[in-house]
Amino acid sequence: MAKVNLKTFHKGIHCDDNKHITRDKPIEKMPLVDDYFVSLSQHIGAPSVAVVEKGDTVNEGQLIAKEGGNVSANIFSPVCGQVIGTEQRLNKFGVPANYIHIKRSEGQVATLPDIDKRDAIAIKERIALAGIVGLGGAGFPTHIKISPKKPVDTLIINAAECEPYLTCDYRLMIETTDDIITGAKLLAKSLNVSKIIVGIEENKLEAYQLLQKYSDIKTVLLKKKYPQGGEKQLIFAVSGRKVPAKGLPMDVGVVVQNVATCKAVFDACIKNKPLYERVITVSGLGVNNPKNLLVRVGTPYAKILEYCGGIKDETVKLISGGPMMGVALIDTTGVVSKTDSGLIAMTEEEASLVQPSPCISCGRCAASCPMNLMPMYIDFYTQAGDYTTSIKYGVEHCIECGCCSYVCPAKRALVQSIKLCKAKLKEKN
Numbered sequence: 001m002a003k004v005n006l007k008t009f010h011k012g013i014h015c016d017d018n019k020h021i022t023r024d025k026p027i028e029k030m031p032l033v034d035d036y037f038v039s040l041s042q043h044i045g046a047p048s049v050a051v052v053e054k055g056d057t058v059n060e061g062q063l064i065a066k067e068g069g070n071v072s073a074n075i076f077s078p079v080c081g082q083v084i085g086t087e088q089r090l091n092k093f094g095v096p097a098n099y100i101h102i103k104r105s106e107g108q109v110a111t112l113p114d115i116d117k118r119d120a121i122a123i124k125e126r127i128a129l130a131g132i133v134g135l136g137g138a139g140f141p142t143h144i145k146i147s148p149k150k151p152v153d154t155l156i157i158n159a160a161e162c163e164p165y166l167t168c169d170y171r172l173m174i175e176t177t178d179d180i181i182t183g184a185k186l187l188a189k190s191l192n193v194s195k196i197i198v199g200i201e202e203n204k205l206e207a208y209q210l211l212q213k214y215s216d217i218k219t220v221l222l223k224k225k226y227p228q229g230g231e232k233q234l235i236f237a238v239s240g241r242k243v244p245a246k247g248l249p250m251d252v253g254v255v256v257q258n259v260a261t262c263k264a265v266f267d268a269c270i271k272n273k274p275l276y277e278r279v280i281t282v283s284g285l286g287v288n289n290p291k292n293l294l295v296r297v298g299t300p301y302a303k304i305l306e307y308c309g310g311i312k313d314e315t316v317k318l319i320s321g322g323p324m325m326g327v328a329l330i331d332t333t334g335v336v337s338k339t340d341s342g343l344i345a346m347t348e349e350e351a352s353l354v355q356p357s358p359c360i361s362c363g364r365c366a367a368s369c370p371m372n373l374m375p376m377y378i379d380f381y382t383q384a385g386d387y388t389t390s391i392k393y394g395v396e397h398c399i400e401c402g403c404c405s406y407v408c409p410a411k412r413a414l415v416q417s418i419k420l421c422k423a424k425l426k427e428k429n
């Protein structure tokens, strides 16, 4: 391949990506299990409202919960079965939440009616109806993101997948390239923009080469650096536009969508299939048979790990999502939601279990922060209970990428401190 000028953003970190564990594992369809627990909060915004009751029979792809407010999303049954009821379970953050319990049985697959794919409004309505949310992890309802309040001229497709271990987006790009590009074009049509740019990291060359055949799409090869897939970092790297500190991508004429979201848009508009399954990466040295798996939402994590040969006794940490921005789980009772991208079982060799020590004022956290913040001061004032002073050091602009914690030689839990500070400020306001 001819030498390409790699684009990137300022600061950030270089970390082992560990993608070799699953990058060559084709997507496998996880066999169906007996019980599904479908969360009513799988997105940013108001929880969805159940439209089924205990004893109801449901088909795969049937609406089971309607959007519960202006920012919310519909939810569809992942399987045919009987509704056992709405139950409260702890979500992956350890907070009680409502889930619809479905016991699987035989039945039909429900699909949505055809739409006119040339009609921007029809596409937008279909995306809303199908319950599509950002599958890159944020979970913001897609129909709202494609209704910006300011004019935009560019759709950027986030194919960076910069989180270590995760390869689900990479496999989707290799195995369903046409579907993703069709989904991206449908999104562009709904936004009335003609410029589509795909930003992809240099460690995904096979996918980059496949994208080269679409002459109407610009593909930008990015340096392998974390958090290259952060929205503001990606926009700067591929377009040179700087989103203002308190601004949104639309402030610089851009909307960003992830590759898995493009695939979900393709499924909804072309195959008339709402969103009730997704690809996740099951990886880490603690997993016996790591895989990229197509799983239904509501599948228990325990069943997924069992299908992957179980976890080794040496596992010391289990994470939902990637190791940088994911959530450490206390057990395997969680279930898959629309925003889950991975399940990582780490051994001691991979997980840092070192106890934090006092800050040594080395400045490495600030030097790595892609948002130019002062994490050490935010941590200091948060520990002192002075949350307001942390604002001065940029706590509100933190994207929770975890670079600061990663580089800290004192192993300070800086992101946890920042999250706590944000929560306290929110409580106060």
Ligand code: SF4
Pocket (backbone or CB within 6 Å): 365, 368, 369, 370, 371, 372, 373, 374, 375, 397, 398, 399, 400, 401, 402, 403, 404, 405, 414, 415, 418
């Ligand atoms: S302060 Fe926030 S944005 Fe900066 S490195 Fe830490 S987690 Fe990332």
Ligand code: SF4
Pocket (backbone or CB within 6 Å): 358, 359, 360, 361, 362, 363, 364, 365, 366, 375, 376, 379, 404, 407, 408, 409, 410, 411, 412
């Ligand atoms: S990296 Fe850690 S030790 Fe160094 S200044 Fe930041 S918080 Fe302190």
